[in-house]
Amino acid sequence: xxxxxxxxxxxxxxxxxxxxxxxxxxxxxxxxxxxxxxxxxxxxxxxxxxxxxxxxxxxxxxxxxxxxxxxxxxxxxxxxxxxxxxxxxxxxxxxxxxxxxxxxxxxxxxxxxxxxxxxxxxxxxxxxxxxxxxxxxxxxxxxxxxxxxxxxxxxxxxxxxxxxxxxxxxxxxxxxxxxxxxxxxxxxxxxxxxxxxxxxxxxxxxxxxxxxxxxxxxxxxxxxxxxxxxxxxxxxxxxxxxxxxxxxxxxxxxx
Amino acid sequence: xxxxxxxxxxxxxxxxxxxxxxxxxxxxxxxxxxxxxxxxxxxxxxxxxxxxxxxxxxxxxxxxxxxxxxxxxxxxxxxxxxxx
Amino acid sequence: xxxxxxxxxxxxxxxxxxxxxxxxxxxxxxxxxxxxxxxxxxxxxxxxxxxxxxxxxxxxxxxxxxxxxxxxxxxxxxxxxxxxxxxxxxxxxxxxxxxxxxxxxxxxxxxxxx
Numbered sequence: 001x002x003x004x005x006x007x008x009x010x011x012x013x014x015x016x017x018x019x020x021x022x023x024x025x026x027x028x029x030x031x032x033x034x035x036x037x038x039x040x041x042x043x044x045x046x047x048x049x050x051x052x053x054x055x056x057x058x059x060x061x062x063x064x065x066x067x068x069x070x071x072x073x074x075x076x077x078x079x080x081x082x083x084x085x086x087x088x089x090x091x092x093x094x095x096x097x098x099x100x101x102x103x104x105x106x107x108x109x110x111x112x113x114x115x116x117x118x119x120x121x122x123x124x125x126x127x128x129x130x131x132x133x134x135x136x137x138x139x140x141x142x143x144x145x146x147x148x149x150x151x152x153x154x155x156x157x158x159x160x161x162x163x164x165x166x167x168x169x170x171x172x173x174x175x176x177x178x179x180x181x182x183x184x185x186x187x188x189x190x191x192x193x194x195x196x197x198x199x200x201x202x203x204x205x206x207x208x209x210x211x212x213x214x215x216x217x218x219x220x221x222x223x224x225x226x227x228x229x230x231x232x233x234x235x236x237x238x239x240x241x242x243x244x245x246x247x248x249x250x251x252x253x254x255x
Numbered sequence: 256x257x258x259x260x261x262x263x264x265x266x267x268x269x270x271x272x273x274x275x276x277x278x279x280x281x282x283x284x285x286x287x288x289x290x291x292x293x294x295x296x297x298x299x300x301x302x303x304x305x306x307x308x309x310x311x312x313x314x315x316x317x318x319x320x321x322x323x324x325x326x327x328x329x330x331x332x333x334x335x336x337x338x339x
Numbered sequence: 340x341x342x343x344x345x346x347x348x349x350x351x352x353x354x355x356x357x358x359x360x361x362x363x364x365x366x367x368x369x370x371x372x373x374x375x376x377x378x379x380x381x382x383x384x385x386x387x388x389x390x391x392x393x394x395x396x397x398x399x400x401x402x403x404x405x406x407x408x409x410x411x412x413x414x415x416x417x418x419x420x421x422x423x424x425x426x427x428x429x430x431x432x433x434x435x436x437x438x439x440x441x442x443x444x445x446x447x448x449x450x451x452x453x
Binding site: 258259262263266267270271273274277278280281282284286289293296300303304307308309310311312315316319320323324327328331332334335 | 340347357370377384388392426
Binding site: 006021022025028038039047053078081 | 352353357386387389394396397398407412413414418423425431432435
């Protein structure tokens with residue numbers, strides 16, 4: 001069908017969608033009038049039950065820990081799927097030089113000194129901040145997911161400063177695969193250990209500590225957050241590494 | 256002005272900016288420019304989440320939407336560029 | 340102000356879908372999908388907001404302070420990170436399509452059979 005017909009069909013469909021949306025929003029309480037029993041119920045008892053002052057992370061890894069296991073395995077599968085989809089590509093390339101891949105042949109200009117200095121200066125602080133965020137989920141706005149992404153960003157800075165070979169040496173694929181597997185499997189294992197102790201899956205069985213909000217408090221929440229942090233960092237590094245393979249092979253050959 | 260009124264004005268302003276940013280992202284057709292506009296949109300979203308009292312989501316959106324996603328997009332664009 | 344965030348959510352969805360339908364480039368389509376997905380984050384946070392509430396972290400304030408809903412924040416948080424990985428997977432499919440067929444135009448790609 002022609003583009004104009006497509007556009008008309010889209011207009012009709014979107015009009016129906018918007019009508020249903022507005023009908024649904026008319027039934028919601030207004031913005032800011034959240035009445036729901038679930039939120040205030042959790043807020044009332046989170047500190048007495050888990051000794052964690054970071055409520056969002058407590059919800060993520062304790063009250064809704066089962067959903068988080070699922071989300072983490074989506075991440076794991078996406079990284080694994082990328083390796084599978086792009087690996088077949090590499091096998092073809094080695095046999096005949098394909099003219100359509102341009103990333104291997106472009107002229108890469110040398111990085112200016114200003115960028116190198118600034119990027120390398122920030123690698124250390126970024127890694128420390130990422131690690132801190134991943135291990136302090138129960139106290140402040142922090143947690144496994146954002147800590148893991150920021151930790152991966154520290155490695156990207158090495159790549160951005162022009163040190164391609166160093167980046168590849170700092171993140172070998174075998175090590176990243178192992179770290180990602182430990183993170184994902186560890187999360188599932190923490191839950192299974194609870195089952196082995198004849199408690200429900202992902203029950204919080206580690207000691208809860210005495211001071212709410214201290215680093216050693218809140219039992220399994222801290223352990224799970226750390227495992228999720230390293231798994232997310234490894235998954236992002238694997239994803240970027242797969243996309244970078246072509247340019248790195250070329251650089252290594254010419255330098 | 257009461258704190259609630261200030262909060263209201265702030266939220267309305269950032270919501271309008273986010274809506275404008277989304278329109279800009281869709282209207283940009285050149286690939287490299289698209290990546291930059293998406294990065295700015297990610298930062299606007301992070302500000303919106305902050306004004307909605309959600310610092311955790313702000314951290315995630317900043318790290319992902321302004322850094323990791325544009326990097327992944329740029330690498331993909333480099334792989335599919337037509338030879339000049 | 341009672342319904343303004345929800346109207347913005349509807350606007351972002353419509354704009355993103357329009358971009359996907361009229362796109363001539365797979366990469367632009369994936370970016371429009373990112374925009375549509377970002378509207379769900381705004382919707383989640385707007386549903387859970389409490390007027391006059393503070394962020395739900397009680398490290399240095401009393402646990403009895405009025406706070407916004409933490410459950411929707413937890414959902415939006417994992418969503419943001421997982422979306423990036425799924426987008427990367429979609430982009431790798433786009434790269435694969437370019438290698439096989441030499442074009443990234445969805446109208447032309449639709450005519451190839453397998």
